Amino acid sequence: MNSKIVYLSIIVLLACLTISEGMNLRGLGVDPRCRCIETESRRIGKLIASVEIFPPSPHCKDTEIIATLKGTMQEICLDPTAPWVKKVIEKFLANKAP
Template sequence: MSCKITVTVLVLCLAFATLSEGMSVKSLGTELRCQCIKKESRFIHPRLIKNVELFPSGPHCKDAEVIATLNTGNKICLEPTAPWVKILINAILKNL
């Protein structure tokens, strides 16, 4: 009887570990592919930008990605080679 309880507890622990690992990967926000299909290069005033996320190139995507969250809550991909985006990235990195 105690063998069945041990096996049940072990199965429950493994199931919990599997689910929690899956949720932790999802919560990181990491995608296994590029997130930006279309990139915006026109100037967006910094007052309209709430947050900026920088994703370096890697196995998930060959291109570096810059994703800005606007005050409206919309997310927009920025062209990392645009002059104003380079200035924005340098300002962010300088404040780290």
Template sequence: MSVVSIVALLVFLAVPQGDASEQVIPRCQCINNEKRTIGRHIGQVQVIQPNSHCPYMEIIATLKTDGITICLDPNLPWVKRTLESLRAQQRL
């Protein structure tokens, strides 16, 4: 190999191809949903409507005690009641 070829190869290998942290694959955040009633332990709730990255409504709750986030099943009656209660509190 000639010196020019070796230098060209080294330059090509030295050029960064992009940071891996910038390459985010869009997908649903909730894989498993909690089914047990945990309404009184919920501190905050984030509701993510269906979008181009995920066709499902996602409800992500943060627990009061330890800050763990848990996905909730939006079809369960206790989840619907909890959301209505939190919305009513926010209107006050």
């Protein structure tokens, strides 16, 4: 009887470990890597509906700027070093200020 309890406890423990290891960090609100693999440097300012700025984090050393396009709602990563992107960020931050 005791051996059955030990075996059952081991199986339950292994199942819990397997489930917790298999959990997706993104589902927990944590992105384990950079969101932007490629960035857009062409001028697309008039197509932008909204902009999100993600500062450097433990998961990504880069500042990431993600624009959502009008109409298609497609998300595009912008090149933070492009002069026109810097202007878009300034406008975005000016509109956010109380």
